[in-house]
Amino acid sequence: MSRTSDQSVLLSDDPPLDLRLSEEELENARERIVSFIADLVDDAGSEGAVLGLSGGIDSTLTAHLAVEALGEDGLHGITMPAEVNDPDVMSDAERVAHDLGIEYDVVEIQPIAESVFDAFPEAADDRMAAGNVYVRTRAVLNYFVANAENRIVLGTGNRAEAMTGYFTKYGDQAVDCNPIGNLYKQQVRQLAAHVGVPRDLVMQEPTAGMWEGQTDAAEMGLDYDTVDAILAVHVDGGLSRAATVRELDVPEEAVDRVVELVERSAHKRSMPPAPER
Ligand SMILES: Nc1ncnc2c1ncn2[C@@H]1O[C@H](COP(=O)(O)OP(=O)(O)OC[C@H]2O[C@@H]([n+]3cccc(C(=O)O)c3)[C@H](O)[C@@H]2O)[C@@H](O)[C@H]1O
Numbered sequence: 001m002s003r004t005s006d007q008s009v010l011l012s013d014d015p016p017l018d019l020r021l022s023e024e025e026l027e028n029a030r031e032r033i034v035s036f037i038a039d040l041v042d043d044a045g046s047e048g049a050v051l052g053l054s055g056g057i058d059s060t061l062t063a064h065l066a067v068e069a070l071g072e073d074g075l076h077g078i079t080m081p082a083e084v085n086d087p088d089v090m091s092d093a094e095r096v097a098h099d100l101g102i103e104y105d106v107v108e109i110q111p112i113a114e115s116v117f118d119a120f121p122e123a124a125d126d127r128m129a130a131g132n133v134y135v136r137t138r139a140v141l142n143y144f145v146a147n148a149e150n151r152i153v154l155g156t157g158n159r160a161e162a163m164t165g166y167f168t169k170y171g172d173q174a175v176d177c178n179p180i181g182n183l184y185k186q187q188v189r190q191l192a193a194h195v196g197v198p199r200d201l202v203m204q205e206p207t208a209g210m211w212e213g214q215t216d217a218a219e220m221g222l223d224y225d226t227v228d229a230i231l232a233v234h235v236d237g238g239l240s241r242a243a244t245v246r247e248l249d250v251p252e253e254a255v256d257r258v259v260e261l262v263e264r265s266a267h268k269r270s271m272p273p274a275p276e277r
């Protein structure tokens, strides 16, 4: 299979598995996602879309593809910094909006979150609980704008996040669709480079930005190249645990960790259950 000429869009030098798409597959993915967004907006009878812009690669790629689908006027970007967010990353988000020529707003969410924290001050000391408040506050604002402007809310979840449950229930996953939801993280980086996302944004370290210094890799205990590979071969691909360890040359613990994340987050991927009638 022919590969993109920019081999360095993989972060690690020696990933367990090369999941990059050929140039033809990249173009197909791009066209498929662009039509998906255009059709969804059309079918919903809406005027366009709303998207939270974080400066990260998932929202930046989704914004690029949405502008291709809907035009500049079709996308309203909202950057929503909290006090834990790195100002440089927030200015990356504004740069993305500016370069794409879309309407965008910057809404400081700290005061909104503080009013929630005040209701349960002890809960606010739990950084995960507090971080999830930032994430869910952004969902409230996205839908506020979507309702008022007759737009849909674009999600930015990818396959690795969806399968490992690496998202806040009813937070960043509270969206109307996930255009890049079938791409592993390696492929997100690769498609981003392909559609012209600036290199510094493609190569940055993924972070949920829920507390200072948080990174996806540190929290999951695995880098995305490893997560992608184990998902593709074992969870999605059905190869046995032992064969996966041999095939990818990864420790058994890494496979077990990914399986644990997938199993533990099953409740996030289904409708809330009710007892049988
Ligand atoms: N078995 C079960 N059946 C039904 N519901 C169950 C459940 N277990 C927990 N729950 C519910 O789920 C809640 C826990 O889930 P949740 O509130 O999501 O919280 P939780 O999964 O603990 O935390 C969110 C995770 O996603 C990561 N994240 C969040 C946002 C963005 C990104 C990013 O990549 O940008 C990453 C974040 O760093 C953290 O690791 C529990 O409080 C409970 O209400």
Ligand SMILES: Nc1ncnc2c1ncn2[C@@H]1O[C@H](COP(=O)(O)OP(=O)(O)OP(=O)(O)O)[C@@H](O)[C@H]1O
Binding pocket: 051, 052, 053, 054, 055, 056, 057, 058, 059, 060, 078, 079, 080, 081, 082, 085, 138, 156, 161, 172, 204, 205, 206, 207, 208, 209
């Ligand atoms: N400060 C923020 N302002 C607006 N939206 C945000 C902010 N932080 C997160 N989001 C939204 O939540 C989504 C999920 O965050 P996530 O960190 O998974 O993606 P990302 O920041 O786009 O990519 P990366 O994996 O490189 O960090 C973002 O894509 C974005 O839509």
Ligand SMILES: [Mg+2]
Binding pocket: 054, 056, 057, 206, 207, 208, 209
């Ligand atoms: Mg991020």
